[in-house]
Amino acid sequence: QKALSSLSLSLCKSRSVSKKSKVGEVAAGIPQVLPMTYMQDNPGMLRLRASRFLLFALILIQLLATQLLAQRSKTPWQTLSGEAPLIIARGGFSGLLPDSSVDSYSFVSQTSVPDAVLWCDVQLTKDGTGICFPDVTMKDASNMEVAYPNRKNSYFLNGVLTQDWFTIDFTFKDLTSVFLIRGILSRSNAFDNNQYAISTVENIATKMKPEGFWLNVQHDAFYTQHNLSMSRFLLSVSKTVIIDYLSSPEVDFFRNISGRFGKKGPKFVFRFLEKDVVEVSTNQTYGSLMRNLTFIKTFASGVLVPKSYIWPIDKSQYLLPHTSFVQDAHKAGLEVYASVFGNDFDLAYNYSFDPLAEYLSFIDNGDFSVDGVLSDFPLTASSAVDCFSHLGSNATTQVDFLVISKNGASGDYPGCTDLAYSKAIRDGADIIDCSLQMSSDGIPFCLSSIDLGESMNFVQSPFRNRSSTVPEIVPSSGLYSFSLAWSEIQTLTPAITNPYNKDFSLFRNPEERSSGKLLSLSDFLNLAKNSTSLTGVLIIVEHAAYLREKQGLDVVIAVLDTLTEAGYSNTTTTTKVMIQSTNSSVLIDFKKQSSYETVYKVEENIGDILDSAIEDIKKFADAVVIHKTSVFPTSQSFITGQTKLVERLQKFQIPVYVEVFRNEFVSQPWDFFSDATVEINSHVTGAGINGTITEFPLTAARYKRNRCLALKDPPPYMIPVQPAGLLTIVSPSSLPPAAAPEPVFTDADVTEPPLPPVTARAPTTSPGPVSTDEKSPNGQTRVAPLSLLLSAFAMVLASLLLR
Numbered sequence: 018q019k020a021l022s023s024l025s026l027s028l029c030k031s032r033s034v035s036k037k038s039k040v041g042e043v044a045a046g047i048p049q050v051l052p053m054t055y056m057q058d059n060p061g062m063l064r065l066r067a068s069r070f071l072l073f074a075l076i077l078i079q080l081l082a083t084q085l086l087a088q089r090s091k092t093p094w095q096t097l098s099g100e101a102p103l104i105i106a107r108g109g110f111s112g113l114l115p116d117s118s119v120d121s122y123s124f125v126s127q128t129s130v131p132d133a134v135l136w137c138d139v140q141l142t143k144d145g146t147g148i149c150f151p152d153v154t155m156k157d158a159s160n161m162e163v164a165y166p167n168r169k170n171s172y173f174l175n176g177v178l179t180q181d182w183f184t185i186d187f188t189f190k191d192l193t194s195v196f197l198i199r200g201i202l203s204r205s206n207a208f209d210n211n212q213y214a215i216s217t218v219e220n221i222a223t224k225m226k227p228e229g230f231w232l233n234v235q236h237d238a239f240y241t242q243h244n245l246s247m248s249r250f251l252l253s254v255s256k257t258v259i260i261d262y263l264s265s266p267e268v269d270f271f272r273n274i275s276g277r278f279g280k281k282g283p284k285f286v287f288r289f290l291e292k293d294v295v296e297v298s299t300n301q302t303y304g305s306l307m308r309n310l311t312f313i314k315t316f317a318s319g320v321l322v323p324k325s326y327i328w329p330i331d332k333s334q335y336l337l338p339h340t341s342f343v344q345d346a347h348k349a350g351l352e353v354y355a356s357v358f359g360n361d362f363d364l365a366y367n368y369s370f371d372p373l374a375e376y377l378s379f380i381d382n383g384d385f386s387v388d389g390v391l392s393d394f395p396l397t398a399s400s401a402v403d404c405f406s407h408l409g410s411n412a413t414t415q416v417d418f419l420v421i422s423k424n425g426a427s428g429d430y431p432g433c434t435d436l437a438y439s440k441a442i443r444d445g446a447d448i449i450d451c452s453l454q455m456s457s458d459g460i461p462f463c464l465s466s467i468d469l470g471e472s473m474n475f476v477q478s479p480f481r482n483r484s485s486t487v488p489e490i491v492p493s494s495g496l497y498s499f500s501l502a503w504s505e506i507q508t509l510t511p512a513i514t515n516p517y518n519k520d521f522s523l524f525r526n527p528e529e530r531s532s533g534k535l536l537s538l539s540d541f542l543n544l545a546k547n548s549t550s551l552t553g554v555l556i557i558v559e560h561a562a563y564l565r566e567k568q569g570l571d572v573v574i575a576v577l578d579t580l581t582e583a584g585y586s587n588t589t590t591t592t593k594v595m596i597q598s599t600n601s602s603v604l605i606d607f608k609k610q611s612s613y614e615t616v617y618k619v620e621e622n623i624g625d626i627l628d629s630a631i632e633d634i635k636k637f638a639d640a641v642v643i644h645k646t647s648v649f650p651t652s653q654s655f656i657t658g659q660t661k662l663v664e665r666l667q668k669f670q671i672p673v674y675v676e677v678f679r680n681e682f683v684s685q686p687w688d689f690f691s692d693a694t695v696e697i698n699s700h701v702t703g704a705g706i707n708g709t710i711t712e713f714p715l716t717a718a719r720y721k722r723n724r725c726l727a728l729k730d731p732p733p734y735m736i737p738v739q740p741a742g743l744l745t746i747v748s749p750s751s752l753p754p755a756a757a758p759e760p761v762f763t764d765a766d767v768t769e770p771p772l773p774p775v776t777a778r779a780p781t782t783s784p785g786p787v788s789t790d791e792k793s794p795n796g797q798t799r800v801a802p803l804s805l806l807l808s809a810f811a812m813v814l815a816s817l818l819l820r
Contacts, residue, residue, distance in 0.1 A: 103389030112393035118213035134229030154181035158200035319352035360691035370680035376401035404725035419708030431511035434533025445718025460503035468495035553593025569778030624759030653753035676710035703737025
């Protein structure tokens with residue numbers, strides 16, 4: 018098992034999304050194996066040793082297959098057979114490695130269910146050799162443009178004149194100088210120089226010895242037009258290769274080959290294309306054919322359909338109610354396989370950028386289950402089937418860590434609104450957070466930033482002329498919370514944060530982008546108090562020194578008073594209260610006046626911490642928050658190692674919470690396979706952190722109930738990634754530059770002067786008599802400024818002189 022986990026995690030994941038490139042856009046990429054230094058010294062020997070290494074892995078997989086299958090869920094499935102859905106790996110693990118490469122296929126067995134089916138798109142060369150390659154055109158997934166720059170050709174393909182490099186113009190010998198690369202621009206180009214050879218169908222079957230082998234014939238009519246026979250090739254190769262599944266979108270292909278394989282032939286699966294596309298044999302649209310499933314049953318035992326046949330999506334990218342297609346097909350005796358699954362593809366907004374949620378909607382929705390899924394990321398599909406299906410709402414927690422929200426469920430709703438907090442509670446958060454801000458009239462409320470412009474729509478508001486520059490906070494101009502009264506702030510419209518809209522055109526839940534209302538700290542505490550599932554609340558206090566000294570607002574007293582008024586005194590509630598700050602002076606002040614738990618946030622990325630600094634932190638903090646990159650440092654989206662920061666802090670009995678976790682695949686290093694659950698697993702089970710601070714609490718809360726964590730030997734798709742493992746297969750010329758080591762956190766970084774006293778502020782209302790002992794909203798005595806008293810004296814003197 019150790020050898021298996023080491024191997025599975027040394028390959029890891031990839032992603033060098035070029036900025037501004039759209040997700041799913043087509044282009045080109047490729048890899049290898051073994052230590053990085055050896056790759057640089059002897060790339061020729063690397064390929065030989067890599068092959069032996071992968072062969073050894075395949076032997077291990079065969080030995081473990083029976084054990085892993087025995088651990089799988091025994092819950093009845095709503096598939097046609099009642100068995101678990103098939104995991105079909107399109108071109109292998111093509112979300113990571115170049116489609117149809119030997120390593121892409123072999124990686125499936127190292128990271129997925131033991132009975133995963135390998136998918137090969139069969140193409141024919143000029144001399145009739147069958148190869149595994151994504152399409153009959155070769156530009157997008159190979160370096161053909163470089164190898165044969167002058168051999169581009171034009172043919173009619175599906176009735177459209179297409180200019181490209183076609184497989185039918187090259188013999189297999191010609192293709193020995195052509196190498197596989199990435200086929201989708203949003204995937205890493207770090208493997209483009211690994212020189213993966215194009216393989217024959219026989220080669221893949223012989224080397225991989227898959228539990229299931231699926232051949233897809235996409236363009237049989239095209240090959241026939243050019244005097245090449247796909248049927249002849251398939252019948253010939255079936256004498257030495259076991260073909261378990263055979264699919265095609267052409268009816269005539271099945272009519273011509275039906276009955277020619279004998280009793281032990283493959284299952285025939287008719288592949289539906291988009292509904293408005295015309296099928297070449299019948300001259301009917303696929304949308305028309307889907308209404309005649311009894312006809313399909315005459316020559317096929319199953320159908321492969323785009324996801325939209327089952328879960329349609331409207332023009333705004335939201336799910337519509339599911340169709341009855343799966344139930345109808347099952348009634349007709351047809352198995353249903355769903356296609357176009359990829360962690361880095363555009364998902365319906367309903368899934369909150371979580372590919373695992375999408376799989377579960379197809380296999381565990383209470384109404385039906387598809388019989389298999391065709392995926393570029395079979396690891397995620399495997400964990401959906403084996404670890405997360407049929408859990409139910411009362412599934413047992415398998416791992417102990419805190420799920421802490423980041424501005425509520427701010428990945429789904431505008432942060433710090435009633436809707437974001439309510440969803441965080443429903444989604445299973447243990448702790449909900451309030452980033453505390455102060456209004457000009459001293460009301461504490463929750464908002465992600467002291468600058469209202471970062472999370473509110475104020476451009477069209479009458480308050481935009483109150484923007485100011487506060488160098489102590491940020492060099493640029495902003496509309497700050499202390500410039501508006503709470504009643505004025507409540508008139509503003511909240512705005513959802515979109516951290517990846519500029520570079521990657523990824524937007525969060527646009528239908529709810531301005532929904533919800535802000536909560537005062539009092540309202541926030543009451544909401545949490547009424548919840549039966551929450552463990553506690555986290556109140557985040559920043560800029561306390563500035564607010565005291567420059568604005569006359571005492572945040573510490575405001576928080577303590579509101580907690581008491583809301584019934585959170587230390588003896589009257591079991592709800593945990595945690596106070597977080599990046600300033601030791603703030604936490605020291607809270608410690609002096611209360612016994613609430615305090616959390617120290619290390620604002621910088623750090624690589625290590627001195628024991629003396631930890632001892633200083635322990636004097637005023639009960640826990641520490643650090644960034645993800647302080648656990649797993651990265652360079653150009655590749656993990657370069659793992660620090661000992663978590664281990665060192667925990668040695669001093671200090672829990673470690675890590676932020677910020679997001680579902681968007683571009684937020685994760687390549688090593689996590691574009692899967693937020695893999696990232697969480699690697700931090701919790703791998704690094705041993707005590708809590709995740711997340712904008713998508715549902716993802717982390719669901720992970721806690723993950724059935725696979727209870728297994729004595731977790732399957733490979735639930736083993737933490739090996740830090741820097743992916744770098745061992747990155748092409749040497751594509752390795753990221755060595756990053757400078759992150760700084761060590763010292764005593765000097767912890768120590769800071771105490772909070773300044775509260776400075777009285779001038780009244781914001783119209784002039785009038787001012788009492789020198791007037792009470793401010795936060796309970797502090799407000800002293801009238803000397804300038805105000807002198808002004809009043811001057812007015813009185815002037816009136817006397819005028820008499």
